[in-house]
Structures are given as C-alpha cells and as structure tokens.
Amino acid sequence: MASISVQSKDFNIGKEIALLKGADNEVGAIVTFTGTVRDVGGTLETMTLEHYPGMTEKELERIAVIAEDRWPLRGCRVIHRYGTLKPGDNIVLVITQSAHREAAFKAAEFLMDFLKSNAPFWKKESRADSEKWVESKQSDTASLEKWKNE
Amino acid sequence: MKIRYFSWIRETIGKAEESLVKPKEINTVHELLEFLSKTSDGHTAALKERVFIKVAVNQVHADHKSLVADGDEIAIFPPVTGG
Numbered sequence: 001m002a003s004i005s006v007q008s009k010d011f012n013i014g015k016e017i018a019l020l021k022g023a024d025n026e027v028g029a030i031v032t033f034t035g036t037v038r039d040v041g042g043t044l045e046t047m048t049l050e051h052y053p054g055m056t057e058k059e060l061e062r063i064a065v066i067a068e069d070r071w072p073l074r075g076c077r078v079i080h081r082y083g084t085l086k087p088g089d090n091i092v093l094v095i096t097q098s099a100h101r102e103a104a105f106k107a108a109e110f111l112m113d114f115l116k117s118n119a120p121f122w123k124k125e126s127r128a129d130s131e132k133w134v135e136s137k138q139s140d141t142a143s144l145e146k147w148k149n150e
Numbered sequence: 151m152k153i154r155y156f157s158w159i160r161e162t163i164g165k166a167e168e169s170l171v172k173p174k175e176i177n178t179v180h181e182l183l184e185f186l187s188k189t190s191d192g193h194t195a196a197l198k199e200r201v202f203i204k205v206a207v208n209q210v211h212a213d214h215k216s217l218v219a220d221g222d223e224i225a226i227f228p229p230v231t232g233g
Contacts (some may be wrong), residue, residue, distance in 0.1 A: 121232025
C-alpha cells in the first residue's frame with residue numbers, strides 16, 4: 001500500500017527512504033526521483049503550485065495502485081508539495097523499493113509519467129516583471145504512450 | 151451542482167467556485183461548458199479554447215461527453231503541470 005502525502009512543507013529524502021524501508025531486508029533496490037524548482041537564466045523569483053485538494057490525493061493513490069499492480073514493489077512513497085516555492089526547492093519525491101532494481105526503476109518512472117499528466121497540479125512562475133502559468137508539454141503526454149507497449 | 155475552477159481559468163473567470171441548479175437541458179460536460187461560457191465575459195474568455203479545457207466529475211477525470219447531474223462537483227481546469 002503506497003503512502004501518499006500532499007503538503008506545503010519540505011521533505012527529507014534520507015528520512016523518507018529510511019521510513020519506507022524500515023526493517024524489510026527483502027528489499028534489495030530503492031529508487032528515488034526528486035523534482036525541484038528549475039530556474040534557467042536566474043530570473044525566476046518563485047514558483048507557486050496550485051492543486052485540487054481531495055482529487056489530488058485520490059489521483060496519486062490511483063496511480064500508485066496501478067504501479068503496485070504492475071510491478072512487485074515492497075514499498076512506494078509519493079510526496080508532492082504545493083504553495084509558493086523558490087528556485088532549487090523540492091517539489092516532488094517518488095520512492096519505490098523492490099527485491100530487484102528493474103521493478104523499482106520502472107515503477108518510479110511510470111509513477112512520474114502518470115503523475116505529470118494526471119495529478120491536478122498547476123505551476124505558476126513569478127518573475128520581477130511577470131507572472132505566467134506553465135504550459136503543459138506534449139512530451140509529457142507522449143511519455144504515457146510508451147507504457148502501453150511495455 | 152458545484153462548479154470549481156483552477157489555474158488561469160479560475161483567474162480569468164474571477165472566482166474559484168460557484169453553485170448552479172442544473173438546467174434540465176444540460177446533461178453533458180459539453181453542454182455545461184456551452185452554458186457557462188455565456189454567463190459572463192470572463193467565462194466566455196476562459197472557456198473559449200475548448201480543446202484546452204479539462205474536466206473532472208466528482209474528482210475523477212472525465213471528458214466533454216461525460217454526463218453531469220445535479221449534486222455533482224464539476225471541476226474545470228487547463229492541462230495539469232505538476233511533478
């Protein structure tokens with residue numbers, strides 16, 4: 001059963017890995033993905049993430065259940081932040097663990113691909129003279145396609 | 151029904167949510183969007199580019215052909231950009 005958090009506060013990756021693994025020594029592979037606020041050119045002041053409370057948690061749980069059905073995971077953790085963040089701040093953390101690396105790698109990538117196209121979050125970038133909602137990328141939709149053939 | 155707006159759609163309309171007694175002739179998301187788009191200049195502007203409008207019915211992703219009923223929570227938003 002995946003553990004999902006949608007929160008404004010930051011997370012500690014090391015602590016989250018230790019918590020997920022606990023005393024399960026049948027785990028032989030742990031994969032983490034961390035998404036951070038990117039600033040190309042040094043002009044970004046803040047990034048604000050809006051979300052749809054209620055639906056966000058349901059969507060993340062739905063996506064995690066699909067991953068758990070598909071790969072033999074021994075643990076799955078998803079944390080996604082909302083609110084106003086600064087360049088370099090953590091946005092999202094996915095941890096998957098399994099007996100062997102292939103399931104952990106694939107499930108982590110799958111979770112991020114599905115999260116990016118389905119979890120109801122919207123990013124707004126603020127610069128000194130402008131505010132702009134980030135546009136969705138065609139490549140994110142394309143990323144979903146490859147999982148149909150896996 | 152409760153209508154919720156997010157991101158630039160919320161900003162363009164100027165409110166995060168509104169309540170609506172479902173008119174009898176509205177049975178699908180498409181018909182609801184047609185109706186809402188005529189309710190103010192903000193709605194017209196926000197809902198103009200239908201191809202960019204995503205919806206959820208009762209917090210589950212839906213499409214423009216999905217059915218709507220009184221009592222539903224309908225969310226209207228642009229493509230998501232989290233992660």
